[in-house]
Amino acid sequence: MAKPSEKLAESLEVLHVFQKKGVVAIRSSELTRTHRERLCKNGFLKEVFKGWYIAARPDEAAGESTAWYASFWRFCAAYLQYRFNTNWCLSPEQSLSLHAENWTVPKQLLVRASKARNNITALPHGTSLLDTRASIPADKDIEQKDGLRIFSLPAALIACAPGYFRQNPTDTRAALSMIRDASEVLDRLLEGGHSTIAGRLAGAFSNIGRDKIADDIMKTMHTAGYDVRASDPFETQIQAVLPAREQSPYVNRIRLMWQDMRRPVIERFPAAPGLPKNTKAYLKRVEDVYITDAYHSLSIEGYQVSPELIERVRSGNWNPDKDDREHRNALAARGYWQAYQAVRESVAKVLQGNVPGSIAGDEHRNWYREMFAPGVSAGLMRPSDLAGYRNGPVYIRRSKHTPPRHEAVRDVMPAFFDLLQEETEPSVRVVLGHFIFVYIHPYFDGNGRMGRFLMNVMLAGGGYPWTVVPLEERNTYMAALEEASVGQNIVPFTDFLAKLVDAEL
Numbered sequence: 023m024a025k026p027s028e029k030l031a032e033s034l035e036v037l038h039v040f041q042k043k044g045v046v047a048i049r050s051s052e053l054t055r056t057h058r059e060r061l062c063k064n065g066f067l068k069e070v071f072k073g074w075y076i077a078a079r080p081d082e083a084a085g086e087s088t089a090w091y092a093s094f095w096r097f098c099a100a101y102l103q104y105r106f107n108t109n110w111c112l113s114p115e116q117s118l119s120l121h122a123e124n125w126t127v128p129k130q131l132l133v134r135a136s137k138a139r140n141n142i143t144a145l146p147h148g149t150s151l152l153d154t155r156a157s158i159p160a161d162k163d164i165e166q167k168d169g170l171r172i173f174s175l176p177a178a179l180i181a182c183a184p185g186y187f188r189q190n191p192t193d194t195r196a197a198l199s200m201i202r203d204a205s206e207v208l209d210r211l212l213e214g215g216h217s218t219i220a221g222r223l224a225g226a227f228s229n230i231g232r233d234k235i236a237d238d239i240m241k242t243m244h245t246a247g248y249d250v251r252a253s254d255p256f257e258t259q260i261q262a263v264l265p266a267r268e269q270s271p272y273v274n275r276i277r278l279m280w281q282d283m284r285r286p287v288i289e290r291f292p293a294a295p296g297l298p299k300n301t302k303a304y305l306k307r308v309e310d311v312y313i314t315d316a317y318h319s320l321s322i323e324g325y326q327v328s329p330e331l332i333e334r335v336r337s338g339n340w341n342p343d344k345d346d347r348e349h350r351n352a353l354a355a356r357g358y359w360q361a362y363q364a365v366r367e368s369v370a371k372v373l374q375g376n377v378p379g380s381i382a383g384d385e386h387r388n389w390y391r392e393m394f395a396p397g398v399s400a401g402l403m404r405p406s407d408l409a410g411y412r413n414g415p416v417y418i419r420r421s422k423h424t425p426p427r428h429e430a431v432r433d434v435m436p437a438f439f440d441l442l443q444e445e446t447e448p449s450v451r452v453v454l455g456h457f458i459f460v461y462i463h464p465y466f467d468g469n470g471r472m473g474r475f476l477m478n479v480m481l482a483g484g485g486y487p488w489t490v491v492p493l494e495e496r497n498t499y500m501a502a503l504e505e506a507s508v509g510q511n512i513v514p515f516t517d518f519l520a521k522l523v524d525a526e527l
Contacts, residue, residue: 047100099169187255204238291449294484378483379443425463448484
């Protein structure tokens with residue numbers, strides 16, 4: 023008779039077959055009742071709604087949302103394909119966001135289908151799917167993106183509601199910046215006689231500095247006999263320059279977010295004291311706060327460390343080959359110590375008057391390598407893991423925000439450091455330096471620690487003191503980052519950091 027562990031192994035092998043095929047949405051009919059119940063009981067399978075499941079991790083706490091948010095888009099694509107075959111597509115507004123590479127999990131996903139029932143399907147963690155009976159575009163105006171049927175970019179710009187430009191300016195501007203020539207939208211505008219929409223798009227292109235496209239739209243529509251009046255659908259103007267040849271929506275999203283978030287940061291963050299005259303005293307403070315900083319930063323990431331362990335690791339009284347409960351925690355603490363020394367050297371250079379953004383851009387890889395070098399030495403990581411930015415997808419625990427695809431990281435990170443280097447306001451470098459770094463999530467692991475190191479190097483550049491994010495404030499800290507990532511609202515995160523810095527001044 024097979025042991026319980028052997029039976030579970032059989033069920034896991036069945037689940038593994040689905041995963042090797044890239045199947046995310048699993049129907050109950052695709053599993054035997056025995057396998058389904060066994061996998062659910064042991065936490066390897068979670069029910070989305072009756073008859074539909076996703077794979078999960080058994081160590082996820084009850085109510086954990088990570089597995090669902092990581093599966094959301096692929097699950098919806100498979101479910102909609104099952105229900106409507108090819109007779110569906112996402113709304114033009116949602117299509118625009120995906121063209122702009124905004125993969126934030128929406129509270130409600132809007133779907134058009136010719137045979138829809140105008141029905142709301144409740145999904146986990148407060149999300150839902152609304153299918154509306156509406157016509158879908160012709161085949162030429164539908165694209166597929168990761169299994170999702172969406173409006174093509176020109177079709178989405180024409181079909182989206184006017185209010186979407188005001189409600190989601192970053193997404194729409196990033197999407198507009200992908201249009202290279204007026205001809206991409208003109209044929210549809212002329213074919214449909216869309217004079218009002220033509221005026222709106224002309225105004226929108228002018229808003230982002232693409233005056234030639236705007237002018238071509240206006241002149242062509244007038245020549246065709248349409249009375250077109252340009253009207254800017256956005257509420258604000260932007261100062262950010264979106265290079266005409268830059269087609270990456272990821273890069274333009276970062277530029278637009280930076281520009282949009284600057285003002286609230288400047289208005290709410292304490293003024294920079296200026297570089298300290300006594301650099302030795304500043305660096306001594308950085309050295310003295312190490313144990314406190316390491317304890318809180320590592321604890322925020324879930325490591326079980328104590329001030330005693332941190333001190334023991336710092337003094338070299340540790341054994342990375344020792345097989346005990348503290349093994350991984352000690353490796354993390356040792357890595358933090360080594361990274362801290364590298365960051366301290368960067369701070370010293372900033373205090374000498376070097377440009378903070380340039381120092382961070384040149385040296386952040388050193389911090390990362392030192393942080394994970396002990397793991398490589400102990401054989402828990404491959405040497406290739408220290409090579410550079412991630413080469414696959416990453417998901418943030420409990421977050422609706424999906425970081426940029428790994429293919430985009432190598433474009434986005436140089437643009438990020440350009441912004442950091444060009445920024446004249448120290449407070450903006452501090453807040454947006456930390457936020458945008460973790461928004462991009464360039465590494466598989468260590469992004470939070472790296473973000474806080476980056477924040478403190480930027481703090482030094484303005485003469486602010488080294489500041490510790492306390493473990494007790496973890497929930498507030500993470501909620502503020504989530505609001506900035508998902509809601510595009512930087513105010514809570516600015517206020518959170520401002521309060522911590524104020525306490526140190």
